[in-house]
Amino acid sequence: SIMTHKTLVFVSSYEATNNYIFSIIKNKLKFRYYIITTKPGSNYFKKRKINNFEVKNFTQLENKINDLSPDFLFTIPQFPDSIENKSLELANKYNIKSITAVDNWFPLKERFKRKEKPIKYLNTDFILVNDQKVKSELKNIYKEKKIICTGNPYLEQRWSKSYLANIKNKYSSRKGLFKDTILFISEPYSELSTRNKKIINPGFSEINILGKIIQVIDKKFKIYIKLHPSENKKKYYII
Numbered sequence: 001s002i003m004t005h006k007t008l009v010f011v012s013s014y015e016a017t018n019n020y021i022f023s024i025i026k027n028k029l030k031f032r033y034y035i036i037t038t039k040p041g042s043n044y045f046k047k048r049k050i051n052n053f054e055v056k057n058f059t060q061l062e063n064k065i066n067d068l069s070p071d072f073l074f075t076i077p078q079f080p081d082s083i084e085n086k087s088l089e090l091a092n093k094y095n096i097k098s099i100t101a102v103d104n105w106f107p108l109k110e111r112f113k114r115k116e117k118p119i120k121y122l123n124t125d126f127i128l129v130n131d132q133k134v135k136s137e138l139k140n141i142y143k144e145k146k147i148i149c150t151g152n153p154y155l156e157q158r159w160s161k162s163y164l165a166n167i168k169n170k171y172s173s174r175k176g177l178f179k180d181t182i183l184f185i186s187e188p189y190s191e192l193s194t195r196n197k198k199i200i201n202p203g204f205s206e207i208n209i210l211g212k213i214i215q216v217i218d219k220k221f222k223i224y225i226k227l228h229p230s231e232n233k234k235k236y237y238i239i
Contacts, residue, residue, distance in 0.1 A: 006071040007031070007069070009034050011074070012076070013041040013082065016076070016103050016154075017078070017103065018045070020101060023154040024153055038083050058083070061087060073096050074099045074100070075100060076100065076101045076103050077111035079110070080115045097125050098125050102127065102128070104130075105130065129148070130149070130150075130151060130155075131151070135147045182224070184225045184226070189204070
């Protein structure tokens with residue numbers, strides 16, 4: 001009811017951010033909202049026939065936010081040079097209430113870091129997180145009352161009870177097929193750019209990890225590899 005006569009601006013450029021925001025707006029919101037995107041985000045919303053404002057740089061972003069003059073700004077922080085984080089800086093600059101969300105479990109604090117040193121973090125009025133684990137890891141840089149556990153609308157809509165029931169029925173009919181097997185879910189950490197490795201660096205290579213698993217398991221085991229969508233199908237042929 002508070003939002004009925006208010007305006008909210010969503011700022012988005014990444015696939016995960018787009019999915020999260022789309023999961024919110026498809027529920028027919030009862031207040032006025034706009035979406036500001038860069039090219040990848042713009043294409044995402046155009047395919048779904050959702051109007052959005054595409055900006056090409058930070059100057060255009062600032063001008064568009066000024067034009068729309070929102071009461072609230074919503075985004076999912078990414079890294080210091082992203083349009084998401086820049087929009088948070090602008091929200092602080094123009095005294096716009098900001099709502100942020102964390103759509104994943106890693107990285108967390110790095111998403112909110114400012115560029116300058118010593119380390120400082122972006123100001124935000126509310127942070128929506130998936131669960132208590134994420135909340136506990138952010139409590140030492142933000143006040144606890146700012147961090148709200150809401151779950152993840154995209155994951156909850158995608159993995160509905162009926163969908164999970166269908167998967168269970170599908171695989172329970174294949175008894176014995178997956179006996180003595182390991183499923184290795186790959187993430188392309190070794191392929192990150194130098195810039196991104198400074199932000200997301202787990203300290204290991206997925207290729208080396210799989211190699212070590214192969215060395216220690218019994219030969220009777222089968223290994224299924226679930227590739228990340230961005231990975232080449234021949235990536236693991238070497239081992």
